[in-house]
Amino acid sequence: xxxxxxxxxxxxxxxxxxxxxxxxxxxxxxxxxxxxxxxxxxxxxxxxxxxxxxxxxxxxxxxxxxxxxxxxxxxxxxxxxxxxxxxxxxxxxxxxxxxxxxxxxxxxxxxxxxxxxxxxxxxxxxxxxxxxxxxxxxxxxxxxxxxxxxxxxxxxxxxxxxxxxxxxxxxxxxxxxxxxxxxxxxxxxxxxxxxxxxxxxxxxxxxxxxxxxxxxxxxxxxxxxxxxxxxxxxxxxxxxxxxxxxxxxxxxxxxxxxxxxxxxxxxxxxxxxxxxxxxxxxxxxxxxxxxxxxxxxxxxxxxxxxxxxxxxxxxxxxxxxxxxxxxxxxxxxxxxxxxxxxxxxxxxxxxxxxxxxxxxxxxxxxxxxxxxxxxxxxxxxxxxxxxxxxxxxxxxxxxxxxx
Numbered sequence: 565x566x567x568x569x570x571x572x573x574x575x576x577x578x579x580x581x582x583x584x585x586x587x588x589x590x591x592x593x594x595x596x597x598x599x600x601x602x603x604x605x606x607x608x609x610x611x612x613x614x615x616x617x618x619x620x621x622x623x624x625x626x627x628x629x630x631x632x633x634x635x636x637x638x639x640x641x642x643x644x645x646x647x648x649x650x651x652x653x654x655x656x657x658x659x660x661x662x663x664x665x666x667x668x669x670x671x672x673x674x675x676x677x678x679x680x681x682x683x684x685x686x687x688x689x690x691x692x693x694x695x696x697x698x699x700x701x702x703x704x705x706x707x708x709x710x711x712x713x714x715x716x717x718x719x720x721x722x723x724x725x726x727x728x729x730x731x732x733x734x735x736x737x738x739x740x741x742x743x744x745x746x747x748x749x750x751x752x753x754x755x756x757x758x759x760x761x762x763x764x765x766x767x768x769x770x771x772x773x774x775x776x777x778x779x780x781x782x783x784x785x786x787x788x789x790x791x792x793x794x795x796x797x798x799x800x801x802x803x804x805x806x807x808x809x810x811x812x813x814x815x816x817x818x819x820x821x822x823x824x825x826x827x828x829x830x831x832x833x834x835x836x837x838x839x840x841x842x843x844x845x846x847x848x849x850x851x852x853x854x855x856x857x858x859x860x861x862x863x864x865x866x867x868x869x870x871x872x873x874x875x876x877x878x879x880x881x882x883x884x885x886x887x888x889x890x891x892x893x894x895x896x897x898x899x900x901x902x903x904x905x906x907x908x909x910x911x912x913x914x915x916x917x918x919x920x921x922x923x924x925x926x927x928x929x930x931x932x933x934x935x936x937x938x939x940x941x942x943x944x945x946x947x948x949x950x951x952x953x954x955x956x957x958x959x960x961x962x963x964x965x966x967x
Contacts, residue, residue, distance in 0.1 A: 566629045567603040568596060571770055574874065582627065585687050585762070586770060593767040593871050595810070596627050596774055604818030609789060617641045619678060622781045625814065626679065627774055633686040635711045637668035639678050642779075644786045644936070649904040654917070655924055658934040660792070661907055662783060664941065669730065671910075671941035672779065673703035676803060679775030680764055681707035690714060693761035695748030696731075697723055698800075698862035699941050704764055705734035716761055718748035724862050726945045744857065744867060766801030767871040773807045780811030783936065789820055791827050793933040796920050798912035798940055799831040799840055799886070800866040802875040809878035827936075831879050831886040832919040834859040834894060834911075839868060840875055844886030849873055859891055860949050861911035863940065885928065889918025898943060908943035 570579040575590030579597075586594055607624045615621040619639045620631075628634065642664045651659030664672035677700070684692060693716035694704050701717035708715035715736040719728060720743060731738040741748045755761045763769065784791055791812065797805045809829060816823040831840050837857035843850060851872030857865045869875065879886050889897075897914035901907055909917075916937045923929040943950070 565606055565624055566627070567598040567600070567606070567624060568627050568629075569599050570597050571595065572597050585689065587763060587768050588870075593773075593874070594770040596770055598625070598814070600814060600817045609785075609820055612785065619675060619775070619778050622778055625777070625781060625811075627771060628679070628682050628686060630686060633682055635682045635685055635707050636678065637674065637706060637710060639667050639674050641782050641786070642666055644783065645905070645907065647901075647905045647907070650901055653900060653904060654921060655931050656920075656929070656935060657932050660934070660936045661901070661905070661909075661913075661939050662779070662936055663907055663939045664779070665908060665910065665939055665943075669699065669703045669706050670945050671699035671703065672776070672804060672938070673699040673941075674707075675775040675778055676700075676772030677703040677707045677764075677775070680704075680769060680772045681711050681713070683771040684713070684762060684764075685711050689762045691759070691761050692716070692764045693718070693752045693755055693759075694764040695719070695745050695752050696727070697745040697865045698727055699945065700766070701736070701738070702727055702730035702734060705731045705736035705738070709735045716752075716755065716759075718751050720744055720748060720865075724946055724948055726947060727862070745865065746867060766803055766869070773803045773810070776804045776807030777811040779804060779938070780808035781815070783808070784812070784815055784821060791821060792936045793827060794830060794884075794923075794929055794935045795827045796830045796832055796916040796935065796937045798861065798864060798915050798938065799833055799875060800863045800912070801869050802831070802840070802871050804938070804940070805829055805831055805878055806871055806874045809882065826882055829878050829882040829884040830916075830919060830923065831875055831884070832916040833864050833886070833888045834861050834891045834915050835888040836891040837865050837867065838888035839866075840872060840879075841886045841888035843872065843876060844879060849876060851876070859911070860894060860946070861915055862946075863910075863912045864915060885923065887919035887922055889915050889922065893918045895949065898949070902943065907939060909939050910941040910943050911946055911949060912941065913937060913939040
C-alpha cells in the first residue's frame with residue numbers, strides 16, 4: 565500500500581506531482597507528503613513485529629509504489645548499542661551509539677541511496693550522477709550497479725582513498741576534481757543538460773531524505789516508541805537530521821509517539837567546516853558559506869548545504885543546538901570510543917562526541933539524560949586518519965618481560 569499524496573516545495577509550499585520526475589522547485593528541496601490519516605489506519609506498531617528486520621519493514625512510510633522496483637543490498641536495522649564505559653568517561657549514565665557502519669557500503673548513505681535508486685528505477689531513470697566528498701559516491705555506485713544503471717561520481721581530489729576506489733570498483737565512472745564538492749556539483753548540474761544524467765546530489769531529488777528517515781523510524785521502534793532526550797548527529801548536507809525530524813513528525817501525527825516532548829536535535833560539525841554551527845550562533849536562517857573548509861571528517865566538508873534552512877528549523881523546533889568541536893579533538897574521540905566500546909567510530913561521529921562533551925559541560929545535557937549518538941560510517945574507510953605505532957618483534961630475541 566502506498567500513501568504518497570504529492571511532493572511539497574519548501575520554497576512556497578506548492579504541491580507537485582509525485583508520479584513524475586522532480587528535482588528542486590524555486591531552488592529549494594521537495595519533501596514527500598503522505599495521507600497520514602489513511603496510513604495510520606492501515607498499519608499498526610504491532611504489525612511491524614512479524615516483518616523482516618530491514619529498511620523495507622516501513623514500506624507504508626516510504627514513497628515506492630511497486631515492490632518490484634526495490635533495489636536492495638540487504639540493508640538491515642543498524643544496532644543501537646549501550647555504551648556504559650564511554651558514557652562513564654563523559655559523565656553520562658545512558659549513552660547509546662546507533663552504529664550505521666554495519667549497513668551496505670559501510671555507512672548510513674546506503675539508506676538514502678537505496679530509496680533514491682529504487683525511485684529512479686520506478687520512474688524510468690537509467691543514468692545517475694552525484695558529487696561527493698565521502699561515502700555517498702560509493703553508496704550510489706553500489707546501488708546503481710545493483711539496478712544496472714549508468715553512474716557518474718565526481719569527487720574532490722582529496723576525498724579519502726577508500727571512497728575513491730570503491731566508486732570505481734562498483735562500476736561507476738569516477739573522476740577526481742581539483743577544488744571542493746561545490747565544484748563537483750557544478751559539473752553534475754552541467755551534465756544534466758549535456759549528458760542526460762539525473763542529479764542525485766543531496767536534497768536535489770526528494771527521495772534520499774525518505775531513506776534517511778528510516779533512521780528515526782528505526783530508533784523509535786528500538787526504544788519501544790519512547791524517544792531519547794537528545795540526538796547528536798553529524799551534519800554535512802543534513803539529510804539525516806532533516807529526515808529523522810520528519811519521521812518523528814509523521815509518527816506523532818499518526819499517534820505512535822507523543823507530540824511532546826520530542827528529542828532535542830544537535831547538529832554536530834568540526835570547526836574546520838561549521839556553517840550550520842556558525843549560523844545557529846548568529847541567529848541566521850541559512851548557513852554561512854565556508855570559503856576554506858578543512859576537516860578529516862570528509863562527510864562534514866560541505867561549505868554550503870542546500871537544505872541548511874531545514875537543518876536550522878529542525879534544531880530550533882526541537883530546542884536543540886548546532887555545535888562545532890575543535891578539529892584537533894577528532895582523533896581523541898575516535899580513539900576513545902574505539903578503545904572503550906569496540907565501535908569503529910568515524911571522524912564525523914567523533915565530532916558528535918566532542919559536541920556532546922560541550923553540552924554536558926554547559927549543563928544542556930544532564931548526566932541522567934538518555935542520549936543517542938549516530939556513528940554514520942566505519943572508521944576503516946578513513947585509512948588516512950589511522951595511525952598505529954606498532955612495534956616489530958624478532959622471535960629470536962623476544963624479551964617476554966617487555967610485552
